[in-house]
Structure formats: structure tokens, C-alpha cells
Amino acid sequence: MEQYDVFLINPPSSRMKEKYEHLGLAYIAAFLRKYDINTKIIDIPLYDLYPNDVIYEIKSDKPKLIGVSIPFQDSASEALEFVKSIREAGYKGHISIGGIYPTFSYDEILSVCPQIDTVVVGEGEITFLELARKVLSDEDWKNISGIAYRDDGTLRLNDKRPLIDDLDSMPYPERDTLPIVILKSGFASMLTSRGCYGRCSFCSVGPFFSQFGQKYRQRSVENVIDEIRILYEKYNVRNLFFNDAEFIGGKGKNYERVYKLAEEIIKRGMDINFSIQCRVNDVDKELFSILKKAGLKRVFLGVESGSQTVLDRFKKDVKVEDNIKALKILNDLDLYISMGFIMFDPHINFKELSENISFINNAVKLIGKERLDYYPVSRLLPLAGTEVERDMKEKGLYKGNSLNYNYEFDDKTIGFIYNLSHSVYNLVGNLKSRFKGSSDINTKWIKR
Structure with missing residues (x-):
């Protein structure tokens, strides 16, 4: 052995x-x-x-x-x-x-x-x-x-180690576990970039990379296509989950990079389905149309809130109208949508909570439950290294340590509503799963 x-x-x-x-x-x-x-x-x-x-x-x-x-x-x-x-x-x-x-x-x-x-x-x-x-x-x-x-x-x-500037210089990841992953989930994973250009107060990705170098780096189209080809030909992969925290990277040259990547997939006749993650201000009808032609089936979209004051508090740098526009474009393209959404945060008031609920209801009416996935009772997590964690600690809201944390809501009534709704939702979900089985729309994009 x-x-x-x-x-x-x-x-x-x-x-x-x-x-x-x-x-x-x-x-x-x-x-x-x-x-x-x-x-x-x-x-x-x-x-x-x-x-x-x-x-x-x-x-x-x-x-x-x-x-x-x-x-x-x-x-x-x-x-x-x-x-x-x-x-x-x-x-x-x-x-x-x-x-x-x-x-x-x-x-x-x-x-x-x-x-x-x-x-x-x-x-x-x-x-x-x-x-x-x-x-x-x-x-x-x-x-x-x-x-x-x-x-x-x-x-x-010890001294900080700088990031690897040229991601193309890195060897492709080993695929020891890929056969069992494909059997169990149906898709392989890939990274075409590292980091994110956003500055969301609740996210640890940007603070992680920015302390060592560039907060957002990308691989070249040629390098990405070569790895896709290996997965396609050697491992017979037909479903890909692009695990980038931010797949598009914003407009301009980053938009052009993704457009070229889609063109190359189409030109090479690779019959694949894939899923990506991105911000709402990255969603463009022309770009996502060619991505769909290349095989895009599912988008994890960082919406986070339907309240403008909450979006500003989260430093999302978008408007509620941008969220709605992105959802409409993806809906028109008949794509599956996993919506990142934070229903509760420690400073939320009843007006903001009502705006969040109204936004969710309108999103469900627009898209339907068959193609929209979200967690309706999610709360903000004070992840280590984030501005949110630092703010909570400064204001005395943070309880416990990073291994077992909790926090107080400014409005105790909203805190009670969160605890109750979270408990009820999980109980109902567990019962449905036990007696009816679970149905995850996030697997419906996979080519069988």
C-alpha cells in the first residue's frame, strides 16, 4: 500500500x-x-x-x-x-x-x-x-x-506572503475526488478568478485577499478554456459549477473577458451546462444571452435586500431598482436563480423588514417558485474579518466568540420575530423533508 x-x-x-x-x-x-x-x-x-x-x-x-x-x-x-x-x-x-x-x-x-x-x-x-x-x-x-x-x-x-499575481502560472487542481463528486452531485467545480471587486460589509472575501495584494484576480480565457477542455474530454464532465465569488468582475474589460469565454465554449462545440455567482450590477442582457447560449443555466445572485437603506448599510453600491432589473433579465432568459438574501440584520427596523418581505413576494410572483430559490428567514452573519463583525464588537452587540457567536437586535421585538420564524421554518422544512422528500431547484440545471 x-x-x-x-x-x-x-x-x-x-x-x-x-x-x-x-x-x-x-x-x-x-x-x-x-x-x-x-x-x-x-x-x-x-x-x-x-x-x-x-x-x-x-x-x-x-x-x-x-x-x-x-x-x-x-x-x-x-x-x-x-x-x-x-x-x-x-x-x-x-x-x-x-x-x-x-x-x-x-x-x-x-x-x-x-x-x-x-x-x-x-x-x-x-x-x-x-x-x-x-x-x-x-x-x-x-x-x-x-x-x-x-x-x-x-x-x-510571520511576515505576510504576497498573493500569486499570475493565476495562469498555477497548476490545475488535482481531481482525485471528481468521480465520486459527479456521482453524488452531477457537476465539477472550477475557479476562473479569486476575490471580488465589491466592498460588502458582511463579506470576508474582499478583506481576505486585499490584505495580501489585489482583491480581485482573473485567469486568462485561454487558461480557463484549456481546463474546461480537460474536464470535458478526460473526465466526461458536462456540468460545471464556477465557484468564483464573482464570476463577471464588472463592466469593461471584465465584461469582454466573459463574453470571449462564452464565445470560445460555443465555438468549440462543448455541450455543457454551468452555474455562476455574481453581483446584480453585472447582469447585462447581451452578456447573459450569450452565456446562456454557451450553457448557462443557473445564477447565484447577490441581491441581499429589498430595502435601499439596508443595501446602503451593507455597502452594496446598488439600488433596489438594480436588483429588480437583474431579476427581470434572468427571468426573461428562463434561468434558474438562487437569490442571496439577508432578511434580518441587527439594525433592521419594521419599515425595512416590510420592504424585504414585499420584495420577496414580488420576486416570487415574477419568477415563480420553480426557478427561484432563497432562504426566507436568513440573518446577517458577523463573519470573522468583516466590517459587520467589527461594528458589532464596537457596539457591544457581538456575543461569544468566533466559534460560537450570537448578537442582539436593536429592536428586541424584531429579534423575537426572527427567532420564532426561524424555528418554525426549520421545523416545517424538516417535516416536509422527512415525509415528502426534498426538492432542490438548484439541481434542475444539471444535464443528466
Whole structure:
């Protein structure tokens, strides 16, 4: 049986129901294997693995380095408990974690989970590669840029590592898990860019990238098309989920880039369906018409609110009319729409809440329930590193820590309404799922 020097692990997550590829680990694996480092990707949520079975494999294989990703803040507690279990089972090697959340909360994580040796701060590919080469060679790793660690009880944060300027220079992600992903979800994932040009107060993507370099970078059309071709021909992929936080990138040259990408897909006769994510001010009838011709079937649209005062508070830099216009264009093109929407936030008043409810009702009337997906009782999340988190802490609204947070609403009555509606909605949803089964419109775009 092949022995591996490095395990890259997507840890347990009871909240992770969707079966996606973990592109972060796939990119890191590509960098490691480029330098002949034997690497194994273990995706616990994807394979529905028992954590103890993975720990048994760790004890058997004895990798010198384990990298654990924490892709979502609300699953971080489970991930850290998993790390503690690895240590309790007797593992003596190096454990490193990374992700957007650990980048902002490395000090808190290292405090509550001393079983971790290092936290990768920022993009992980080059930093983790350097760490792996040092650890595997039994060399001192404490001067590596882009890591945080505790040294004799003292927190150390090394120099920041700049972002990779040229995304085309990166090897394509490894596709170890793609066969099972296609079986379970029906689609492969891709990234054509990193970051976002927006400045939304509740989003951690912009603050994550901007502290290390450009907040938004893109791959060339040629580089993207080449990876699509490999997926299409080698893996027989016919459904793609473009996992970019911001697929379009705004008007001008970014608009032209996406238009050219659609043209290339059409010209090469690739019969694919795909899904994207974008802001409402990116939605243009001409551009999205050719995207649909190229195979666009579903759009995750960052609408967020139907109240102008809330949009301004969120720093969305759009008008309610822009939200409506975008929905109408996508509806006219007969596309499936997953609408990002934040019904409640700590400062919302009854007028704003009423505007949100009215907006949702009008959106359902316009599009219909068959092609519109949204979560009607969502609330603003104070994610680590965001302006929202900082604002809540300054005003004394933030309760707990980043692993288990809550907050108070300015209006206690609205807080009561949120708690009640959230509980009732989840109860009804669970009952429907149990007795009638669930029907997710987000899978209807997939080519069978």
C-alpha cells in the first residue's frame, strides 16, 4: 500500500450537505505533487467517512504533515474537535490548518486548540508547499512567511506572503475526488478568478485577499478554456459549477473577458451546462444571452435586500431598482436563480423588514417558485474579518466568540420575530423533508 507524506483533510461538517469538490485542497495537492511530495486528499463530508476511520488511517500511514482546511466558520468547532482527536490518538506529526476564517482568527484558534502547530495565513499553496518541504526534511520551519504559531506560549505571526499575481502560472487542481463528486452531485467545480471587486460589509472575501495584494484576480480565457477542455474530454464532465465569488468582475474589460469565454465554449462545440455567482450590477442582457447560449443555466445572485437603506448599510453600491432589473433579465432568459438574501440584520427596523418581505413576494410572483430559490428567514452573519463583525464588537452587540457567536437586535421585538420564524421554518422544512422528500431547484440545471 502506498505511503503518503502529507494528508490534506476536509474535516467533518454536519452542516455540509452539498457534495462539492474542495478546490482549495485540490490546488495545494497540485503544488505538492509538482515537487514529488506524496499527497493524499481525504474529504470526510464528501465520502461520508467516520472520523475515527480517518484517524485509524493516520495512525497506520503516519504522514509527517497533516493539513486541515476550515472552509466555513460555522463548521470550525467540529474541525477543531477532529484535530484534538487526532492528537489524542497519539499522532506526533505536524498539524497545520488554513482557510479564510483561520486567517482572521488564528490567535483565537491557537489559544483554544493548542494541538495545532501552525495556521496558514492567506493563500495556502506556496506557504504550505514550503512548510511541507521543511517538515519532511526535518528542518526549522519557523521563519516561513505566511504562518502563525505559538512558541513557548508566545503567539508568533510571520511576515505576510504576497498573493500569486499570475493565476495562469498555477497548476490545475488535482481531481482525485471528481468521480465520486459527479456521482453524488452531477457537476465539477472550477475557479476562473479569486476575490471580488465589491466592498460588502458582511463579506470576508474582499478583506481576505486585499490584505495580501489585489482583491480581485482573473485567469486568462485561454487558461480557463484549456481546463474546461480537460474536464470535458478526460473526465466526461458536462456540468460545471464556477465557484468564483464573482464570476463577471464588472463592466469593461471584465465584461469582454466573459463574453470571449462564452464565445470560445460555443465555438468549440462543448455541450455543457454551468452555474455562476455574481453581483446584480453585472447582469447585462447581451452578456447573459450569450452565456446562456454557451450553457448557462443557473445564477447565484447577490441581491441581499429589498430595502435601499439596508443595501446602503451593507455597502452594496446598488439600488433596489438594480436588483429588480437583474431579476427581470434572468427571468426573461428562463434561468434558474438562487437569490442571496439577508432578511434580518441587527439594525433592521419594521419599515425595512416590510420592504424585504414585499420584495420577496414580488420576486416570487415574477419568477415563480420553480426557478427561484432563497432562504426566507436568513440573518446577517458577523463573519470573522468583516466590517459587520467589527461594528458589532464596537457596539457591544457581538456575543461569544468566533466559534460560537450570537448578537442582539436593536429592536428586541424584531429579534423575537426572527427567532420564532426561524424555528418554525426549520421545523416545517424538516417535516416536509422527512415525509415528502426534498426538492432542490438548484439541481434542475444539471444535464443528466
